[in-house]
Amino acid sequence: EDQVTQSPEALRLQEGESSSLNCSYTVSGLRGLFWYRQDPGKGPEFLFTLYSAGEEKEKERLKATLTKKESFLHITAPKPEDSATYLCAVQAGRGADGLTFGKGTHLIIQP
Amino acid sequence: NAGVTQTPKFRVLKTGQSMTLLCAQDMNHEYMYWYRQDPGMGLRLIHYSVGEGTTAKGEVPDGYNVSRLKKQNFLLGLESAAPSQTSVYFCASKRGQNEKLFFGSGTQLSVL
Numbered sequence: 001e002d003q004v005t006q007s008p009e010a011l012r013l014q015e016g017e018s019s020s021l022n023c024s025y026t027v028s029g030l031r032g033l034f035w036y037r038q039d040p041g042k043g044p045e046f047l048f049t050l051y052s053a054g055e056e057k058e059k060e061r062l063k064a065t066l067t068k069k070e071s072f073l074h075i076t077a078p079k080p081e082d083s084a085t086y087l088c089a090v091q092a093g094r095g096a097d098g099l100t101f102g103k104g105t106h107l108i109i110q111p
Numbered sequence: 112n113a114g115v116t117q118t119p120k121f122r123v124l125k126t127g128q129s130m131t132l133l134c135a136q137d138m139n140h141e142y143m144y145w146y147r148q149d150p151g152m153g154l155r156l157i158h159y160s161v162g163e164g165t166t167a168k169g170e171v172p173d174g175y176n177v178s179r180l181k182k183q184n185f186l187l188g189l190e191s192a193a194p195s196q197t198s199v200y201f202c203a204s205k206r207g208q209n210e211k212l213f214f215g216s217g218t219q220l221s222v223l
Binding site for chain 1 (some may be wrong): 152
């Protein structure tokens with residue numbers, strides 16, 4: 001059974017204080033690892049897809065990395081507008097079965 | 112493009128009532144999904160479809176039925192609602208097997 005575990009569950013940072021969110025996974029045959037951002041009352045919004053160990057992707061203050069067992073979402077010099085819940089998900093198996101999601105990390109950036 | 116549109120946005124039901132949630136996408140995507148999101152549980156897959164006329168069960172299918180009569184629409188039905196079905200429901204779609212999901216804005220359902 002595919003499993004995705006995110007840590008920490010919640011994180012409170014000061015504006016400009018860099019940190020990392022962790023996503024550890026157990027799957028048979030990883031086809032892709034996805035990061036999403038979810039704001040209150042809205043649907044998840046796509047951020048990144050990583051397909052193989054060693055791959056990295058960046059977008060503004062966010063950088064996602066992937067190893068064979070986990071992924072990190074690094075947040076550099078965050079701003080209050082980066083406050084959201086960040087979701088990690090894996091695509092395994094036949095690829096059509098949908099993503100398996102972690103429970104998310106609730107990130108708060110204080111001004 | 113509107114993307115993925117869900118209706119209604121909010122609904123309150125009494126135990127035993129039935130209802131249908133509608134999901135429509137205008138991106139010509141083959142794959143469509145219904146998830147539910149509960150506090151502390153994350154997003155869990157209910158049912159999905161890999162093309163018009165097809166449906167399959169996900170992780171938590173009991174108490175729900177689905178239909179995909181048209182490629183752009185995916186309906187989620189509750190025949191006899193139960194309080195345990197109180198949740199936020201999200202529809203999502205994607206173009207290909209290993210591609211990203213596009214989500215709708217969700218339906219907040221309360222069953223009293």
